[in-house]
Amino acid sequence: MAMCEVCGNDYDLAFEVHTQGAVHVFDSFECAISKLAPICEHCKCRVIGHGVEVDRHWYCCAHCARSAQGAAAREIRDRAPA
Structure with a gap:
């Protein structure tokens, strides 16, 4: 064991x-x-899915990345365009 x-x-x-x-x-x-699991640098939840990385910072979703990074993450999306 x-x-x-x-x-x-x-x-x-x-x-x-x-x-x-x-x-x-x-x-x-x-x-x-x-x-x-990494911790989202904005909301502090565990990043269990794919997450988002911006300038070596991890976020659980695009919203948190944009909220924390502002203009640096403006183009970040949770889904790729079809």
């Missing part, structure tokens, strides 16, 4: 996530998200 690094649960179905040269052990996706 392996111990989750977030909640400490010793669980037989724990899994590893290999990222940026490190190995992490979790017992659930919830714990993995709480440890690894």
Whole structure:
């Protein structure tokens, strides 16, 4: 069994996530998200989907990017044009 690094649960179905040269052990996706998902720099929620990056800053959506970055993010959209 392996111990989750977030909640400490010793669980037989724990899994590893290999990222940026490190190995992490979790017992659930919830714990993995709480440890690894970036935080929106505007509203502070976890960026679980694709998110938006502007000048090396992460946002959960285009609205937050535009709100925080102003003119630098004016063209950011949540969807690509059809």
